[in-house]
Amino acid sequence: MPLPKTSVAREPLHTRTIKVESFAREDGLWDLEAELVDLKSYDFPIRHGQIHKAGDPVHHMHLRITIDSDFTITDALAVYDAAPYGQDCASIAPAYRQLVGLNLLKQFRQRVKERLARSAGCTHLSELAQVLPTAAVQTMAGRRRSSGESEIHRTDKQPFHLDGCHALRLGGPVVKEFYPVWYRPDTQAGGS
Template identity: 60%
Template sequence: MPLPDSDLEREHLHTRTFRVHAYARPDGLTDLDAEMMDVKGYDFPRSSGEIHRAGRPVHHMHLRVTIDDAFTITAAQAAYDAAPYGQWCACIAPDYAGLVGMNLLKGFRQAVKEKFGRTQGCTHLSELSYVLPTVAVQSTAGKRRKAKRSPESPERRPFELEGCHALSLDAPAVAKFYPLWYRPQASSPAGAKPAKDG
């Protein structure tokens, strides 16, 4: 359900868009192609004297990482289509190969801050990288589900449980979709049933 229309007459100021495509590769690895774009809702003058038109990207960056089944980055590259200071911004792109070796699920955002913080990196490329862990988990969920169903692998607790309020072990959604792992609150009356979904 979208947000309701505003009753106020509003002026569009800015739109930031993140988009990530995930691709399974024939070598068993996964590519995450991420893109970030900023556009203004109004024209404004640049220091060069040029007028930057509304809707034309102010920032437009790309980041591709390749990950293995353990979510470790095995390759990384960055590219720029638009940046406020042109090549002076874009010259940092090769440095983002330094993401190689980082693990998306083990302190990744902190590792990016330490390696690419402030003058060591690009604020926007680093921010773009922060969306990668959750996208990686989403894009490989089907693959992990199949692996868990294989006869060789014992039943393990699904990784997503306890990851958000809807999937706490005492939540109605867990009772319905993951009954094996459901743990009612100690204060719940014996035999109490979880609320039915709407």
């Protein structure tokens, strides 16, 4: 369901698009390719009397990571198509090799902040990296289903996604129906 129309007239200003695509590789690894594009809906002045035209990307960057079946990053590459300060922005791209070795399911977002915060990284690439854990989970979900690795009937280890959001809280109706072995009726939302 889309958001309802507003009752107040508005002027469009900014559009940010984030896109993530994932790929199974023939070597048994997976690539996630993330893209961020920022557009303005108006012209504005930039350096040396030039004008940045409406609809031309202010930011356009890409981040590719390769992961193994344990969600550990084995390779990372960042590239820029557009940035407000050109090569001064793009020169930070090699720093994103520091993602190699991180695990998307083990404090990944915090590790990105520790390694690439402020002037050690690019605000926009680091924000783009933040969407990768949930995209990776979606990537692997289909693989696990098709290989018969469904976590619905496991009893030896709680599936990692349980108690990770409101719908999958241990005391909720979804867990009760689909993961009954992990259902905890006395568990409140937001904690276990």
